[in-house]
Amino acid sequence: MRNNIAEMEFLYSQESIATQFSRDKFHQFLQEDMIFPLKGVRKKYSKNEIIIPEGEVTNEIYFIESGNVAATKDGENVINFYAENEIIGLTNLLLDSHSEYAFQVISNELFVTKYDKESIIEKVINTQEGYFYHYVHMQNQVSQMIEKEQLLRxxxxxxxxxxxxxxxxxxxxxxxxxxxxxxxxxxxxxxxxxxxxxxxxxxxxxxxxxxxxxxxxxxxxxxxxxxxxxxxxxxxxxxx
Missing domain, CATH: 1.10.10.10 (Winged helix-like DNA-binding domain superfamily/Winged helix DNA-binding domain)
Incomplete structure (x- = not known):
């Protein structure tokens, strides 16, 4: 993993990395036919539905097509919000991992494309581009955490x-x-x-x-x- 990240940073600037390996391009990459093509399942949720309960084992990853989701802790603390083109469940690539937060629909309706986590892991670890997309995702998550910590001060x-x-x-x-x-x-x-x-x-x-x-x-x-x-x-x- 470190070798791949070092190679990426050598070949690309931070700006071009964010552009070339964006979330929407990651979704396209998953569906490409040439290497490990993945087929997701489109699903609709209604307002207040829980997509993933806090503490539940989840082996699925969700790409939001439209609508808004709130991530909550202990049923009362809103940690973050998610919208169109954002991804839920990609932060922890371990199978059978427990969700740290509950993810609840806050818009009138929500449309997602749902993928099996194991299939995404296979594509990420077996392709150079997969490493890059996951790296960009994790960088975005870290940036959001820092932004939230600064806000609370x-x-x-x-x-x-x-x-x-x-x-x-x-x-x-x-x-x-x-x-x-x-x-x-x-x-x-x-x-x-x-x-x-x-x-x-x-x-x-x-x-x-x-x-x-x-x-x-x-x-x-x-x-x-x-x-x-x-x-x-x-x-x-x-x-x-």
Whole structure:
């Protein structure tokens, strides 16, 4: 494995690695006919369904086609969110491994393509490209963990503001205004609280303050975020 990673870093820059071995290209790679072609099973889930319960043995890997998923710990802590083109279950390639988190559907519906983990392991360890794709996936996972740890160290207002920026940029809906995005309806205020480890009252107070500053704009059952203004606010505060 180390030799393959060293060779990859010699041949490619970090930027080109992320581009050439992206998640969507990994999905295409799995289905290629020339080397170990894999056939996944497409499945639909409804809101609140549990894809993988916490602690359950799982030998399947899921590629999200559409919809949103929350990873939770102990039934109350939201660790992360997953959306289109993201992968669930690839972090641990050991067979019969226990899931560290529960994965629950938070959108109205979710479509995934499900693969047998053993088949993916075979293709990953027997092809050079497979190593590269798994390496990029693990790098992304580490980056997300570091980002989350840094977020949790911030004071309440900055923590919530950064969470809105991260989640809005990742999951939000584009509008006619390039600076304004629709915050994902599937992520409630309660989930923001669980994600940031803050109580609902704190979330409500900070959102009210951001509304007064014209950084967020309420709408029916949702709100919009001015990403440009939010970035300026965070930049000014975090540099102090």
């Amino acid at each position: 911030l004071p309440s207002e900055q923590r919530i503001s950064l969470a809105l920026l991260i989640l809005g940029t990742k999951f939000g809906e584009e509008t006619n205004d390039q600076d304004l995005i629709g915050f994902p309806k599937s992520i409630s205020k309660g989930m923001i609280g669980q994600y940031t480890n803050l109580n609902p009252n704190t979330i409500t107070n900070v959102l009210q303050k951001l509304q007064e500053e014209e950084i967020i704009y309420p709408a029916r059952r949702a709100f919009y975020v001015d990403i440009f203004k939010l970035e300026i606010k965070l930049d000014q505060v975090l540099k102090k």
